[in-house]
Each structure stands twice: as structure tokens, then as C-alpha cells.
Amino acid sequence: xxxxxxxxxxxVTQMGNDxxxxxxxxxxxxxxxxxKQDSKKFLKIMFSYNNKELIxxxxxxxxxxxxxxxxxxxxxxxxxxxxxDSAVYFCASSSAYExxxxxxxxxxxx
Amino acid sequence: AQSxxxxxSHVSVSEGTPVLLRCNYSSSYSPSLFWYVQHPNxxxxxxxxxxxxxxxxxxxxxxxxxFKKSETSFHLTKPSAHMSDAAEYFCVVGVGGDSWGKLQFxxxxxxxxxx
Numbered sequence: 001x002x003x004x005x006x007x008x009x010x011x012v013t014q015m016g017n018d019x020x021x022x023x024x025x026x027x028x029x030x031x032x033x034x035x036k037q038d039s040k041k042f043l044k045i046m047f048s049y050n051n052k053e054l055i056x057x058x059x060x061x062x063x064x065x066x067x068x069x070x071x072x073x074x075x076x077x078x079x080x081x082x083x084x085d086s087a088v089y090f091c092a093s094s095s096a097y098e099x100x101x102x103x104x105x106x107x108x109x110x
Numbered sequence: 111a112q113s114x115x116x117x118x119s120h121v122s123v124s125e126g127t128p129v130l131l132r133c134n135y136s137s138s139y140s141p142s143l144f145w146y147v148q149h150p151n152x153x154x155x156x157x158x159x160x161x162x163x164x165x166x167x168x169x170x171x172x173x174x175x176x177f178k179k180s181e182t183s184f185h186l187t188k189p190s191a192h193m194s195d196a197a198e199y200f201c202v203v204g205v206g207g208d209s210w211g212k213l214q215f216x217x218x219x220x221x222x223x224x225x
Contacts, residue, residue: 004153041148041198043215056212090153099213101146101154 003027004102006091012108013081020077021105023091031055032074033099034066037088049074081109112137112203114184116216123191124224131186131219133201142204143184144213145175149197157199160184171195196223 004025013019025032033056034046047066048056054066063079074091086109091102117132135141145157158169165177171194175186184201199219205212 041218041220043154043200045212048212092154098156098159100156103153 004091004093004100006102006105008105009103010106012110014110015081015083017081018077018079019081020075021089023074023102025072025093027093027095027100029093029095030071031094032068033092034074034076035090035092037090083109085109112141112205112214114201114203114214114216116201116219118219119217120220122222122224125193126190129188129191129195129221131199131221133184133186133216134182135184135203136182137203143177144202144204145169145173145186146200146202147197148200154200157186191223193223193225196221
């Protein structure tokens with residue numbers, strides 16, 4: 001049973017395209033996150049939702065738009081993809097003291 | 111502001127020898143601190159956490175870390191390295207003191223284990 005799942009695992013696309021990454025958690029958590037890991041392995045939070053409400057929105061280009069249809073799902077839509085968007089994107093969900101991470105989506109923009 | 115500094119970007123150890131990964135933190139109040147591990151092409155797994163209880167924290171796979179307020183450190187240790195310990199390790203501070211808030215990640219330490 002996968003606790004936090006993401007689709008797709010790999011995504012290769014061209015500059016200018018629009019793409020979405022989906023995340024689902026079956027842990028019953030209220031809070032979910034998107035993180036970006038760059039080529040140097042540095043991890044930075046992008047967004048956080050608590051019970052479908054946006055609570056953390058870091059300095060992220062507005063081409064990135066998270067959407068939470070229910071508290072078990074947090075999707076990330078990216079418009080007009082740029083080369084610099086190439087990274088691994090991790091979804092996570094949390095209980096009171098721990099964050100559980102998904103396996104990541106490796107996005108490559110060509 | 112909260113932050114963590116991992117003092118070594120790369121650590122190489124021989125199998126069976128001790129592992130020490132160093133982390134210093136900066137926090138304006140009592141922090142929540144974590145160590146996560148990321149194996150190649152995998153997601154992140156929580157090794158252990160400190161949330162103002164016991165200062166010596168035991169985690170999974172034989173790892174432990176000691177919270178030292180006087181030194182603002184939270185170093186990760188393991189008495190005997192195993193080949194499967196080769197991975198990237200992240201020291202993390204919880205911003206706001208709760209893990210459901212924002213996590214601030216260190217830059218990571220890559221651990222290489224040689225036979």
C-alpha cells in the first residue's frame with residue numbers, strides 16, 4: 001500500500017508546454033506539500049495545503065498552480081514550461097510530527 | 111529565521127566503521143529537527159526526529175542523533191556503516207516548531223560506503 005503516490009514518475013516535455021503532476025495520499029492527513037529538488041539535490045518547499053486550503057505559498061512563479069480537489073489529493077499544474085523547471089518534484093503529506101514523501105516526479109524540459 | 115547547515119557535503123566511510131554526519135542549526139526558539147535519507151532515485155524517508163523530548167534520539171537502521179542546545183548541533187551517527195547506508199542525508203529544521211509547518215532542508219551530505 002503506497003502511502004503517498006505521484007504520477008507520472010518521469011515527464012519529458014518541450015519548452016512552452018503545459019503539464020500536470022498528480023499526488024494522492026491514503027494516510028488520512030490534512031496537510032499536503034509540493035517540494036522542488038534541483039540538480040544539486042537542494043530541496044525547497046513550494047506550496048502547502050491544509051484541508052484543501054492554501055497555507056504556504058513560497059516565491060514560486062505564477063506559472064505554477066497547485067490544486068487540491070479534496071484533502072487526499074494535491075495536483076501541480078505548470079504552464080509555459082521553461083528549461084529551469086527541470087527538477088524532481090516531491091509531494092508530501094503530514095501528521096503532527098512527520099512528513100511522508102512520495103517517490104518524486106522527474107521533470108525534464110527540452 | 112530557522113536554518114540548518116550541514117558541515118560536510120560528502121562523507122566516505124569503510125563498511126563496518128562509524129558514520130558521523132554533522133549538522134548545526136539556527137533557530138530563535140526550541141526547534142523541531144529531523145534527519146531524512148534519500149537513496150538513489152528514491153523519495154525521502156524519515157530517519158529520526160527531535161521534538162523537545164529526550165536529547166538523544168534513536169532512529170531506524172541503527173542511526174541516532176543528539177540534540178545539543180549549547181552547541182546548536184544535531185549530529186547523526188551510526189556505530190557501524192553498512193553498504194546499504196550509501197545515500198544522501200538531509201538535516202531538516204521545522205519552521206514554526208511543528209513539522210506540519212514549513213521544513214527547511216540542509217544542502218545534504220552524500221555518504222559513500224566502501225567495502
